[in-house]
Amino acid sequence: MNRMTRRTFLGATSMAAAGTAVGPWVLRAQAQGAPLKIGVVLPYTGVYAVLGESITQGMELVFARENWTVAGRKIEMIKEDDEMKPPVGIRKTEKLIDSDKVDILTGPVHSGILMGMRDKVHNSKTILIVSNAGADVISRERCSKWIFRTSFSNWQPNWPMGGWVAKNVAKEVFLVAPNYQAGKDMMNAFKETYLPAGGKVVAEDYPKLGETDYAPYLTKIKQSGAKAVYCFFSGSDAVNFVKQFDQFGLKQSIKLTGAGFLTEPDVLPAQGKSALGVITGHFYTPLLDNPVNKKFVADFKAKFGGKSPDGFAVQGYDTAEVIIRAVKAVNGNTQDKDKLVAAIAKTEFDSPRGRFRFDPKSHNVIQPFIYIREVREVAGGLNNVPIDKVADVTDPGTGCTLPA
Amino acid sequence: MPALPDLFAQALNGLSYGVLLFLLSVGLTLIFGMLDVVNLAHGSFYMLGAYAGLTLIATTGNFWLALVAAPLVVGGIGAVIERSCLRPLYRRQPLDQVLLTFGLIYLFEDLVKWIWGGRIRSIPAPDLFSGSVTVLGATVPSYRLFVIVFGLGMAVAVWLLIERTRLGSIIRAGVFDAEMTGGMGVNIHRVFTGVFAFGAALGGLSGVIAGPIQSAYPPMGASILIPALIVVVVGGLGSLKGSLVGSLIIGQAETFGKAWLPGASMLMIYLVMAAIVLLRPQGLFGRPLK
Numbered sequence: 019m020n021r022m023t024r025r026t027f028l029g030a031t032s033m034a035a036a037g038t039a040v041g042p043w044v045l046r047a048q049a050q051g052a053p054l055k056i057g058v059v060l061p062y063t064g065v066y067a068v069l070g071e072s073i074t075q076g077m078e079l080v081f082a083r084e085n086w087t088v089a090g091r092k093i094e095m096i097k098e099d100d101e102m103k104p105p106v107g108i109r110k111t112e113k114l115i116d117s118d119k120v121d122i123l124t125g126p127v128h129s130g131i132l133m134g135m136r137d138k139v140h141n142s143k144t145i146l147i148v149s150n151a152g153a154d155v156i157s158r159e160r161c162s163k164w165i166f167r168t169s170f171s172n173w174q175p176n177w178p179m180g181g182w183v184a185k186n187v188a189k190e191v192f193l194v195a196p197n198y199q200a201g202k203d204m205m206n207a208f209k210e211t212y213l214p215a216g217g218k219v220v221a222e223d224y225p226k227l228g229e230t231d232y233a234p235y236l237t238k239i240k241q242s243g244a245k246a247v248y249c250f251f252s253g254s255d256a257v258n259f260v261k262q263f264d265q266f267g268l269k270q271s272i273k274l275t276g277a278g279f280l281t282e283p284d285v286l287p288a289q290g291k292s293a294l295g296v297i298t299g300h301f302y303t304p305l306l307d308n309p310v311n312k313k314f315v316a317d318f319k320a321k322f323g324g325k326s327p328d329g330f331a332v333q334g335y336d337t338a339e340v341i342i343r344a345v346k347a348v349n350g351n352t353q354d355k356d357k358l359v360a361a362i363a364k365t366e367f368d369s370p371r372g373r374f375r376f377d378p379k380s381h382n383v384i385q386p387f388i389y390i391r392e393v394r395e396v397a398g399g400l401n402n403v404p405i406d407k408v409a410d411v412t413d414p415g416t417g418c419t420l421p422a
Numbered sequence: 423m424p425a426l427p428d429l430f431a432q433a434l435n436g437l438s439y440g441v442l443l444f445l446l447s448v449g450l451t452l453i454f455g456m457l458d459v460v461n462l463a464h465g466s467f468y469m470l471g472a473y474a475g476l477t478l479i480a481t482t483g484n485f486w487l488a489l490v491a492a493p494l495v496v497g498g499i500g501a502v503i504e505r506s507c508l509r510p511l512y513r514r515q516p517l518d519q520v521l522l523t524f525g526l527i528y529l530f531e532d533l534v535k536w537i538w539g540g541r542i543r544s545i546p547a548p549d550l551f552s553g554s555v556t557v558l559g560a561t562v563p564s565y566r567l568f569v570i571v572f573g574l575g576m577a578v579a580v581w582l583l584i585e586r587t588r589l590g591s592i593i594r595a596g597v598f599d600a601e602m603t604g605g606m607g608v609n610i611h612r613v614f615t616g617v618f619a620f621g622a623a624l625g626g627l628s629g630v631i632a633g634p635i636q637s638a639y640p641p642m643g644a645s646i647l648i649p650a651l652i653v654v655v656v657g658g659l660g661s662l663k664g665s666l667v668g669s670l671i672i673g674q675a676e677t678f679g680k681a682w683l684p685g686a687s688m689l690m691i692y693l694v695m696a697a698i699v700l701l702r703p704q705g706l707f708g709r710p711l712k
Contacts, residue, residue: 063531064641067540197685223684228645230636233435233566234680240561241428254542257637261544265563265635267554288544288637 053094054345054352057114059107059125059135060149062099065228065253068284069127069330070099073149075322076334077124079314080342082321088342089350100126107131108138115144121352122147124337129153129172129199133160140164143355145362149337150330154203154413157382161418164355166362166381168340168374169333170301171413172203173210175277178388178408179248179299180211187273187297188245193222194235194259195250201227204250204277212248220244232259236266247272252279257288264292273297278402281393283328286400293393293400301385301411302329302371303402311370332370336383339374340365380415387411431560432681433674438566440673441573442632446646447653447665448580449624455597455660456617458516459508462523464650465643466530467622471496471629472638473538476545485548492630493623500622504615531640540640545633565634572631577666580624584662593617597660649676652691656698658708667706 058077060070074097086093096118100107107126114120115138123139123146126132132151139146140162148156148165152172156165183191191212195201201224209219220242223235239247247268251259256279263274269292278300281293304315304326314335318327327335340362345352347361366375372386388411391402450464474495478488503526511519546552551565584590595603596613604610629638636642653672657664672691679690704710 065639065645067640068542071540225680225684226688230645231435231439231677233439234432234677235684237428237431237435237560238681241425241431254637254639254642257542257544258635261637262563262635265547265554265565267561267563285542288542290544290546 053092054088054122054350055118055120056093056095056341057111057118057120057123057125058095058097059100059110059114059123059131060097061102061127062097064102065255066102066127068253069150072284072328072330073125073127073334073337075318075325076327076331076336077149077338078334079318079321079331080335080338083317084342088345089348091345091350096120100128100131102128102131104128104130104134108134111135111138115139115142120144122341124149124341126151129203132156133199136160136162136165145355145358147337147340147362149333151200152203153199154207157377157380157413157415157418159417161380161415161420163359163381163420166340166376168336168383170385171382172200173207173413174385174411175299175301175388176204176207176250177211178411179275179277179390180208180213180217181215182299182390182406182408183208183246183248183275183297184212184215184217187275189217190220190244191217191246191248192220192239192242192244192272193248194239195224196227196229196255197224198227201250205248208248227255229255230258232262233266236262236268239272240266240268244272246275248275249280250277252282253285256280256282256285260285260289260296261292269295278302278329278391281391281402282330283326283401284330286393286402290400294395296393297390297405298393298402299388299390300329300402301388302332303389303391303404304328305396305401305403306370306372306389308368308370308372310368314370327370336369336371336374339367339369343367377412377415379420380413380418381420382413382415385411427559430558431562432677434557434560434562434566434570436674436677437670438562438569438673439677440670441570442628442635443649443653443673444666444669445573445576445624445628445631447650447657447669448577448662449621449628450650451654451657451660451662451665452624453618453621454654456593456600457508457512457614459519459523460516461618461621462520462647463503463526463530463643464523464621464625465645465647466527467496467500467625467643468629468632468646469534469638469640469643470499470530471626472545472633472642473534473543473629474626475630475633476538476543476638479545485545488545489627489630493627496626496629497619497623500625501615501619503622504618508618509611509614527644530643534640542637542639544637545630547634569631569635576627581662649691652695654705656695656705658705660709661705661707664705664707 061067062070081093098110123144127150129151132153146165148167150169152170154171154173157171193205195205275297278298280298281296343365344361348357377384387407387409389404390406392405394403453461471492474492475488478491547565551568554561554563653668657668675694676691679687
C-alpha cells in the first residue's frame with residue numbers, strides 16, 4: 019500500500035511539473051493568435067451519442083472542405099464529451115472558456131446543459147453557437163447577445179404541426195414526451211395551434227428520459243379513445259416507442275404523429291417497418307430537392323461510409339458554415355468580439371435546408387420551411403417523404419430584448 | 423377508479439417487464455451467491471447477448487438459433503473473464519473486484535462500439551410472435567406473452583438445476599461454504615468458472631430476449647444495471663427465489679407507478695426497495711446478516 023501511495027504521489031508530481039513547463043508555451047502561442055480554437059461540448063457517450071456524432075461530422079465536412087483553415091488561421095476543434103449530464107457539461111464549458119480560452123464555443127444537445135452554460139457564457143462574453151439544444155427561453159427571456167442558435171427552438175418544428183394535425187389527421191390527440199424541458203416545450207408549442215383549430219387533448223403523459231418499456235403508457239393510449247398520438251422522442255427512446263406502439267397493435271386504429279426527431283435517419287433503420295406511415299414535422303429531410311442539399315447528401319455519404327445525413331448533421335454543417343463565413347468577414351480577427359457578433363448575425367447562405375439566416379431579434383435561426391413528412395418506402399429504403407410545408411417559421415422571441 | 427380490463431392489462435405489462443428483470447437478475451444473484459462478487463459488468467453481458475443475437479439473426483435469419491447460440495458465446499466470454507481477470511482477485515478486498523467489473527463495463531462498451539458501431543440497432547421479433555393478441559379485453563403483443571411463458575419456464579429450469587441435480591447440490595454447498603466444499607474433494611475453481619459462465623450466459627440470454635422489445639445501443643447495459651441491482655437487494659443477495667419474487671414485485675411497482683403516477687415512477691421502485699430493506703435488511707429471501 020505504501021509503495022502505491024508513493025508511486026501515485028510521484029506520478030502526480032511529475033504531471034504537475036509537466037503542466038508548469040507547458041504553461042508559458044501555450045501563452046506564447048495565444049499571443050501570436052495562430053489557431054482558431056472552437057470548443058465543442060457534445061455527448062459522445064450515452065443515449066444521445068449518435069447525435070453528437072452526426073453534428074460533429076456535419077462540422078468536419080465543412081472544415082475539411084476549407085482545408086481546416088480560415089482567414090489564414092488553422093482551425094482547431096477541442097471536443098469535450100458532456101455525457102448528457104448537466105454538471106459534466108457545465109464543467110467542460112468552464113474548462114473550454116477558462117483554460118483553453120476558445121474563440122468560439124458550440125454545442126450542446128441537452129437543453130438542461132444549455133441552461134446551465136448560459137450564465138457562464140453570457141458573463142464571460144464567449145460566443146456560443148448552439149447546434150442542437152432547443153430550450154425556447156434561450157430565444158426569449160434568457161436570450162443573450164453572445165448566443166446564437168443554428169438548430170431550432172423547440173417551439174419551431176411543433177408549432178406548425180398543431181394546426182396541421184387538427185386539420186388533416188384528428189381532433190382528439192394523446193400527447194407523450196419525455197419528462198424534461200424540451201418535451202414540455204414541444205407539447206406546449208403543439209397546443210398553441212392545435213387547440214384554436216378545434217383540437218382536444220384527451221390526455222398527456224411524460225415518461226422518463228431513457229425509458230425502455232412504454233407498455234403502461236401504450237395501454238393508457240389504447241383505452242383513452244384518442245384518434246391520434248402526437249409525441250416527441252429522440253434516439254433510443256424513439257426506437258423503443260415506435261416499435262412498441264406497433265407491437266401493441268395501435269397503428270391500425272391510432273395515427274402516430276410527432277416532432278421530426280421521432281423518425282430521423284439515426285433511428286429509422288432500427289424502427290424498420292414499424293415506422294411506416296408516421297407523420298412528423300421537421301426543418302429537413304435528406305430528400306429535399308435543392309442543389310446544395312444534393313451535394314451535401316452526396317459528400318456526406320462519400321466521407322462517412324455511406325451514412326445518410328440527418329437534421330443533426332445539417333445543424334453541424336450550418337454551424338461550421340456560419341463560423342467560416344463570419345470569421346472570413348472579420349478577416350480572422352476574433353479579438354473584437356462585437357464585430358464578430360455583428361458578422362455572425364448578418365451571415366446568410368444557402369443551406370441544405372434552404373436559405374439560412376438568423377432572426378436579428380433573438381439570434382435564433384429562421385426555419386426556411388418546416389416540412390410535414392411521412393415515412394414511406396422509397397428507393398434506398400425507408401425515408402421521410404415531404405408531403406406539405408410551412409414557410410418562414412420564426413420563434414416569437416417573446417421577452418427577448420437584444421441590444422441592436 | 424380504472425376499469426378492471428385496464429388493471430389486468432397493466433398487470434400483464436408488469437408481469438412481462440418483471441420476467442425480463444428476472445432473467446437479468448438471476449445471473450447476477452447466482453454469481454454473487456457463489457463467488458461473493460458484485461458483478462457490475464452483468465449489464466455488459468446483457469448488451470453482448472443482444473449484439474451477438476443481432477449478428478446471429480442477421481447471418482442466419484433464425485431467432486431461435488440466436489436465442490440458443492448467443493448465450494453460449496457470452497457464457498464463453500464470461501468463463502474467460504473469470505479465469506483471467508477475476509480469479510487473481512478473489513483473495514483481495516471486495517472493492518478491487520467491484521473496480522475490475524466496473525472497468526469491464528467501459529471495456530465492453532468500447533468493444534461493442536468498435537465492432538458494431540454506435541448506431542441504435544434492433545432485433546426483429548420472430549415471425550411467430552410478431553402480432554398482438556387480445557386476452558380478456560387487454561391487448562398485448564404476442565411476443566410479450568412468449569416472454570412471460572419463457573421466463574417462468576427458465577425460472578423452473580434453473581430451480582430444478584440448483585435444487586434437484588448433483589451439480590446443483592455442489593453449487594449450493596459452494597454458496598454455503600466454498601472452502602469446506604473444496605475440502606470435500608470438489609474442484610471449487612472449476613465450479614466457480616462454471617457458475618460465472620452460467621450467470622454470464624443468463625445475462626446474454628436476457629439480452630436476446632429483450633432485443634425485440636428494446637433497442638440495442640452501447641450504453642444499454644449500464645442503464646439496465648440499476649433495476650437489476652434493486653431486484654437483487656429486494657429479493658435477497660444470492661437467493662434464486664428472491665430474484666424471482668423481487669423481479670415480479672419491482673415489475674408491478676414500476677408499471678403501476680408509470681400508469682398512475684407517471685412523474686414518480688422511478689420513485690415508486692425506490693420506495694418499495696426502501697420499505698422492504700427497512701423491514702427485512704437482508705431482503706425477502708436473503709440469509710440473515712451476520
